[in-house]
Amino acid sequence: MRILVVNVNTTAAMTAGIARAASEAASAGTEIIGLTPTFGAESCEGNVESHLAALGVMDAVLGYAGDYDAVIQAGYGEHGREGLQELLDVPVVDITEAGAQLAMMLGRRYAVVTTLDRTVPLIEDRLLLAGLDRHCTSVRASGMPVLDLEAHPDRAVAAIAEAAAEAVETDRAEVIVLGCGGMADLTETIVGRCAVPVVDGVAAAVRLAEALVGLGLTTSKVRTYAPARPKRLDGWPFAAAAGASPSDPQTVTRHDPVTRAS
Amino acid sequence: MRILVVNVNTTAAMTAGIARAASEAASAGTEIIGLTPTFGAESCEGNVESHLAALGVMDAVLGYAGDYDAVIQAGYGEHGREGLQELLDVPVVDITEAGAQLAMMLGRRYAVVTTLDRTVPLIEDRLLLAGLDRHCTSVRASGMPVLDLEAHPDRAVAAIAEAAAEAVETDRAEVIVLGCGGMADLTETIVGRCAVPVVDGVAAAVRLAEALVGLGLTTSKVRTYAPARPKRLDGWPFAAAAGASPSDPQTVTRHDPVTRAS
Amino acid sequence: MRILVVNVNTTAAMTAGIARAASEAASAGTEIIGLTPTFGAESCEGNVESHLAALGVMDAVLGYAGDYDAVIQAGYGEHGREGLQELLDVPVVDITEAGAQLAMMLGRRYAVVTTLDRTVPLIEDRLLLAGLDRHCTSVRASGMPVLDLEAHPDRAVAAIAEAAAEAVETDRAEVIVLGCGGMADLTETIVGRCAVPVVDGVAAAVRLAEALVGLGLTTSKVRTYAPARPKRLDGWPFAAAAGASPSDPQTVTRHDPVTRAS
Amino acid sequence: MRILVVNVNTTAAMTAGIARAASEAASAGTEIIGLTPTFGAESCEGNVESHLAALGVMDAVLGYAGDYDAVIQAGYGEHGREGLQELLDVPVVDITEAGAQLAMMLGRRYAVVTTLDRTVPLIEDRLLLAGLDRHCTSVRASGMPVLDLEAHPDRAVAAIAEAAAEAVETDRAEVIVLGCGGMADLTETIVGRCAVPVVDGVAAAVRLAEALVGLGLTTSKVRTYAPARPKRLDGWPFAAAAGASPSDPQTVTRHDPVTRAS
Amino acid sequence: MRILVVNVNTTAAMTAGIARAASEAASAGTEIIGLTPTFGAESCEGNVESHLAALGVMDAVLGYAGDYDAVIQAGYGEHGREGLQELLDVPVVDITEAGAQLAMMLGRRYAVVTTLDRTVPLIEDRLLLAGLDRHCTSVRASGMPVLDLEAHPDRAVAAIAEAAAEAVETDRAEVIVLGCGGMADLTETIVGRCAVPVVDGVAAAVRLAEALVGLGLTTSKVRTYAPARPKRLDGWPFAAAAGASPSDPQTVTRHDPVTRAS
């Protein structure tokens, strides 16, 4: 099984990190292909950047020449999942939704913790549209921007763990969904503070994509995600229009022993 | 007062029609500028086209060199209003939302009638996100695609009026919001069939934009629509990246007598 | 265009203030007529007074002999808008709802700030019935009664601005709707504290009424607001039954230059 | 125990019928006092009449000189219960709400059947405000006006039973709440058609009032129903202002044997 | 009238207390029969114990040989009311729901106060399923387990009253529903702290059962609570399967004077 994991920003290093995380979460035999959009923002933290990401992701997937069984959009709260579902027959999984779905199976209420306050509305809107908001007790921001996180990982981990603890104690969350990624210590620190399960959206998305592919399920093509009617599109695909060379797909294959005893 | 009315597709003739409708709805002294995206679909009837429209509209507004007091996004159910609000300080009005808002002031429940079934979910999602869904009793499609409408206007008007009548009789709508445009006979025929007020989104948006501008109100810049943090955007603006020449703004000034007696 | 702005209490000085505020908000050429009920409470701060206001407003409108194009009910959270819509064909605008509607166009969540705790439920119920509650994050009271406000305007302004600041910081409001009126410094102080748009319900209602009238839209007469069936009403209209002389309409015409450049 | 049952219209014959029904539903030892407003409509079927009823009922209760333990507002979908709760310490029961409450104990979903289509919104709004709407599957109208019902009782019963049957079969109602009264054959016919429990609002209200009084429970006086602040009310009470003589209370005591074996 | 009041745990002393409370709340002439399950937990404070209670209560009722007019399930937040309604024709009342229903008649928002945090979700779920959650502003736990309450009644009363006060002051509750029982001083202390009505679920259930029985209303037998289709049940009733001797019904008859003056 081959799953495309598409970053929502143009920073190839982040794609590599996401693909690595996806690969670690994948079942044996699943091949992860990381794609980076050829246009858009270096990081997504707002509405315009999210709209850019929607197209950047679609463009990256359409520009990928190989075969694949599912596509994961690896951004928290970004637009575009519906567009991918319209374009493709294979399952499409959004990491914001995937994290929420697994969280709902582990506890009665979950909270999402993210970095900046300005991404909270985007995550809330995505959960609302997906019908996954009812058991979301809060979306909390640590207040630290992404780049500060990288500069000061210890403080970042502490700030996010603090937001998670408030979600558990004040908002009555029983599960935490990470709405930000890339820090190895994060899950461990939160579990140490709150003793609740911590769900990473990328990992959840990989396993949910595997589940759908494994069952032979594909996106419904009646009504909402029916193929577009044939018509003239100017300036599409953007990558071609802009003369960009395709981004370099990053392939990460899981080489674990293929059978794990129960 | 100058209001930009931005078409969501690349068909300049539609922009002209929308700008004309906007101008007819405008108060005396309001100048309407119609803009056409330089990229995107020739008509918007689905998710991908809607995501393209989101960026096409932002690109068209950013590429407009003149002054303006408000922006109207003239598409039914399209993405992107939030992005415009983030980019701009002046009021931004989406016609799907504007029609719903005025309709809610005229009756207890409203229905939206549109053309194709596949646009229904997009309109429903927009109303849900805007918090305007509670009094929406249904979004009904006539089943006729846009181009057929132009080829057979009589049948198109009849089909949409039929959907409106079902909304009034079956779904208990008391007001009809048009989720499609450009036919002079439409309002008249619906009123003849159902005797309910008919709200056109473009007209509603113009008057709401005038209301906001007239009161000196601007978009809130705390949290959701705060200006983006400075960062590198690759391939933006698209128009420039793709080497497109700017679309030709269509200016329509309302030359009515400036005072109308009450 | 002539708009009746009907106070919900019997204090003529308040009517004058409301009419003045309405006039300042109105477009050039709009004439504002302030009406005061001939019966009811000197100020409305609860359920009984609100029910009295409902009838007092209807009575005042029915007793007005001149022509008019729209009616504004100028009370926060009062009953009666539905009755006016049943009685009249012209548009009817409630200031509680009008403030919410414009606020929803300026930010993702709004809060209402009002004076007394006991008016909070009335405002919440009005927003719920109008389907405008989904984006209302809180209705907060400053705890100061109306008359104390007049005696100590500085403290009143400070208390309301404090409630607004809490709404922005704690409840995540992005726009403030004033649920109380008459203080010139209020908007300025709130903007100084919170840097969010502040919407005044009276001003919003005037512009929304102008929008509806300008588009030729009238209240739907199917079902909810259909004219009453003919029947015997004892003791109605009350003003006549009680032998009251009609209240003195206060006319305020806006004499601004009629065209403002964009 | 003495319960005031207040009609919402000025037709004394209807008061007598309601008081008789209330008395038949009452426990042994409960005394029913029927009150008729001195002003308002001869029957309530719309918004204005409902606002009149709100004040007419309050006026009638305030004008009653005797002692009482609870008050029932006997109109379907009328305004005013909140005002009574503010005025009084004793329990106040609205028949629309009372019928819904008992119905919710007997089946998973209930429907209300009423006479005219124009009263449907009023009933829906009352249930929404009371938080009793979630299990209400529909409010259906038979389409026959009240007076026609009296002229053609057989046809009226058939029409209402037909609406009830549709609610059970189409809307999946498991209990029917009567939103109209005064016909002896109604319950029997509906049960014959649908085999579901039929709840009469007046009867339900009497038993709920008895329950509250029996437990010594009174209306909460913090916040929403706190006593009004002292202030000048012009033209109140209306009955006195209009020089009306008080309506004649109709007393109906239940003289059944006081103990019924279980 | 004879009402079965069924404890949800196996502690006979608690059954006696509940039956005594029920009897004190009952009308004259109502006979209360307390039943104790023959299996289950000594106290119910979680999901498994609640599922056991569901069957224990059904088993106890089926094992009762006498006649009865209604059944009360006397546990806060327990499962099983739907099963009893399926088994029986007579009215079935759950005390969690009964308390909420009467509370909704006394104030605009109510809160439930209970003992342990782990019972909060069960109570919330029961109110959600019953459609009684909309006016519930919070379910608060005092944090003290049941047995500690008995060991230290003063501290227990203080802790619960503290939770009630927070519900009134912070959550804007206007009525308190007791989600725990057995302490005579509780209501008095809460009223002393908060001056709001306090509703006990057992008392409310008795009066609501009386109301339903008094009106001749029975559970709807269409769809949700229709009698089970005939089929083989292994190991049912459990009491017989486990060889248990039937629990000893505790009869408490109310011998008050049968008529109380109003």
Add this chain to the structure above:
Amino acid sequence: MRILVVNVNTTAAMTAGIARAASEAASAGTEIIGLTPTFGAESCEGNVESHLAALGVMDAVLGYAGDYDAVIQAGYGEHGREGLQELLDVPVVDITEAGAQLAMMLGRRYAVVTTLDRTVPLIEDRLLLAGLDRHCTSVRASGMPVLDLEAHPDRAVAAIAEAAAEAVETDRAEVIVLGCGGMADLTETIVGRCAVPVVDGVAAAVRLAEALVGLGLTTSKVRTYAPARPKRLDGWPFAAAAGASPSDPQTVTRHDPVTRAS
């Protein structure tokens, strides 16, 4: 990985069918153990049977002596998942919820089709409690009881496919969740009729359980599913109390080739 799949009724043949379906849906290397309750109903189609199933399933799991990584409760709309989560640390998956979760990833609205009308409320309640109801457009019953299905499989398949078609055409479902099982032709026939994805709850549950186990996620033990406080349980476990011999676990191992190419 070893997953217990627990039937909710006592019919061992059904357990075998469910285990076989689970095994076919499982990934290579996953071992499926089918368990049958030792008490309860031969088939579950109502509230009492569902409450029995809740305990029967818990009893069967507690009585299973081997190791396992996850538990699936294989009944549509049954009670008890929360109890299992309280008892166990390993993930617990309910098939009603699992089917809904995967369906929500494949289309905008899903419908559940089941056999008897009386199971519809149970399924609706389960989805409501799980917060998965927002995108469920309907739960439809074919009207044919389970045993008739077995006697007349062709008619049964036709009836369920008919219900599915109505859900797609009338209720606008884009995905069908099977709320009944055991018929090989069902999916094929529905896809032939409606061309929408068909999700089987058992298969979905297996893959979701695998996903959770694969990620090392376990049930949150704060608050709702915290281990029960130690206390005396009479008559538990039931199987032991009733002297039943443990049911015979049915093991079905998936022996597919362990690696499938993407």
